[in-house]
Amino acid sequence: MRTVLVTGPGGAGRTTLAAATALAAAASGRRTLLVSAEPIPGFPTGPEPTAVTDRLDHARIDSGAHFRAELTELQQRASGVLDLVGAGRLDGEELTELPGSPQLALLHALHRAAAGDWSTAGYDTLVVDLPPLDQALALLALPEQLRRYLRRLLPAERQAARALRPVLAQLAGVPMPAQWLYEAAARKDEELAAVQALVEDASTTLRLVAEPGPAAEDALRTARTGLALYGLRADLLVASRVLPRHSSDPWFADLAAQQEKCLGHWHEEWAPHVPVHEAAHLGRDPRAADDLAALAVPAPDERGPGRVDDPWWIEEEPGEEGPGEESRPSVLAWCLPLPGAAKEDLRLVRRGEELLLTVGPFHRIVRVASALRRCTVSGAALTDGVLRVRFTPDPALWPRTP
Structure with a gap:
């Protein structure tokens, strides 16, 4: 399934462009599902996929309903413990949605499309309207992070004591919380793994939407670093609400000149790897399918441009070996392209077999490549956009040669 994730700075019209992308995909003959949290004029508003056209369905995420359903189910699974401590149950009607629930509801929708009940509908293309750009990048990194938290907090090896739980449950008189806790963690890990696989799939790309201007230019420059750090790939940059370049009105002419300058930078920085599409300003907010078609947004190609499964690569640097030293490789460099990154915003910490990497507002924890786990970190440098x-191989750990 081809997946297109649409995001951009707030107020740039990403929901409109997500709908235009979905309509273009459906018009090209592919069965398409559009998932969004925002209402779209002329589109159905139900939480389940509902037909818009013959080949296009739309599902609108209801984060409040998802939050209430999840918390109600959690109360049911923990009923033994709640009864033991005399806790009162919360009814669905009195539950108020908490911060963070929209993101979890979106992850749940992605799971349904990737490996849940929606995945059986035979969609060829999935278009997802993501939150604004900074939130979207954090959201796409969330499945990997949450799975790591689950492995650290509830490691699989601790489940070896599972055989003792029925005995302990009889002695205590209530089901042991560890049992349902581990089962719930396993279900969540499976769900998160499906979403992570969808995000990392070679046919998944981002479609960036931004209105040309200084603020959007800064946001996209920062986003390039985040995309590289998380191994994401954009297939198109849509410049929204582009004004006519020639106007007799000085006020409009100045705005158009500012946009044209910004567009020149985008064509220079992003193309040819990421094409830049200019969507003309309609003079009003799009109100119908004809307005969306007038934006002339290209349909995503069938397979996508693909992506590098592991953006890191290893280089060998020449080293000096003194007489009598054991034969071992020279210094190795683990490399990652980070366009737009600044040295002062870069922080690196190695902890065991993991590398904690922070670049500006972005943070990622990655496992060190197997060939480097018997080495010590001897330095780092950011040169020409590459970290x-x-x-340096550790003599105490590196295999000796006769």
């Missing part, structure tokens, strides 16, 4: 972390 190089230098590793």
